[in-house]
């Protein structure tokens with residue numbers, strides 16, 4: 001029986017992928033084999049020794065101590081692209097809300113008093129305060145052209161906007177997916193200097209903290225707006241609010257309210273809502289459950305942020321040994337020598353490294369005596385050994 005601890009609500013569609021006769025799931029599971037979570041902050045958590053895998057139902061992993069997990073030989077999985085459409089739709093909504101002053105105008109009508117005839121009069125008199133602007137011809141700068149950024153860029157092109165993008169690490173598949181009219185910027189400074197709106201779709205890390213600071217805010221076109229649906233800390237909120245208060249920018253739309261922004265009349269803040277659609281929650285949960293299950297049952301690795309991609313079909317009449325070890329010379333030699341010394345025949349084998357870690361999957365004819373696994377576990381540099389029948 002595999003035991004899975006959930007640290008956040010995970011969609012039932014995902015948990016249903018874990019058969020009840022071989023998986024127990026719950027919030028209060030002791031000695032879990034795997035952890036599933038969304039935005040729960042794991043940094044201060046004591047991760048039980050029993051944990052073999054961590055699955056993030058979502059994209060960002062800044063709430064997970066990934067380096068510490070790597071040191072313990074634990075893969076961290078995420079679900080690239082599974083919530084990208086949900087975020088794209090909210091970014092588009094944010095642009096419309098800002099461009100048409102929808103939040104302020106709605107507040108205005110909700111506060112009107114009187115009979116319908118007087119309301120109608122006040123509406124016609126008051127609407128001039130909420131005149132907006134249209135999006136075609138305006139320029140949107142998209143920082144980060146991954147799963148979300150590409151969708152936002154293409155949708156903005158379909159709305160008639162000029163789009164300029166910046167992503168020094170763009171993948172070939174993202175580049176192929178981008179609409180031809182999206183223009184390339186060669187730096188964040190260049191992108192910001194060409195934009196009316198900017199939207200940020202990068203992970204939060206030491207390189208992206210404070211990416212949009214006061215200097216960059218000042219480079220945006222006058223009357224522009226900032227959208228942040230990535231993470232708090234990527235944008236300097238104070239700098240954006242100062243630019244709004246000075247009349248340089250018109251709006252700040254973000255998913256990460258603070259006391260500075262939540263009641264500001266020109267900040268539209270949402271409660272980290274980007275991925276909160278039924279579709280996105282189901283997609284993320286299904287994807288992460290499938291990935292964690294394949295790792296627990298077969299040792300395969302798909303969409304890990306710290307381990308190599310590994311997909312080895314199970315050989316017939318074999319048991320499988322998986323080994324996580326330091327990426328140093330002669331580990332593979334020691335593992336295969338240990339198996340040979342025990343008279344075991346390797347049917348299939350795969351070894352791949354990523355950074356400081358290496359991962360080996362060995363299918364051995366017959367069964368693997370547990371004492372042989374113990375010998376492998378004792379090899380210097382080995383972090384985890386499992387035998388899967």
Ligand SMILES: NC(=O)c1ccc[n+]([C@@H]2O[C@H](COP(=O)([O-])OP(=O)(O)OC[C@H]3O[C@@H](n4cnc5c(N)ncnc54)[C@H](O)[C@@H]3O)[C@@H](O)[C@H]2O)c1
Pocket residue numbers: 058059060061080081083084087143144145146147148149166167168169170171174201202203204207208229230231255272273274275276
């Ligand atoms: N608000 C929400 O609910 C919500 C939902 C999903 C994702 N997110 C956030 O959005 C981020 C992006 O998600 P995604 O699915 O598009 O991820 P992704 O990995 O598909 O794309 C991220 C892109 O950012 C690029 N990048 C990294 N550093 C950069 C930098 N300094 N400058 C420019 N580009 C850079 C990468 O090369 C990559 O192409 C996540 O890491 C997460 O923090 C928020």
Ligand SMILES: O=C(O)CC[C@@H](O)C(=O)O
Pocket residue numbers: 038039057058059060061083272274275276
């Ligand atoms: O789980 C969520 O609601 C948010 C997920 C989002 O921030 C992500 O990084 O995928």
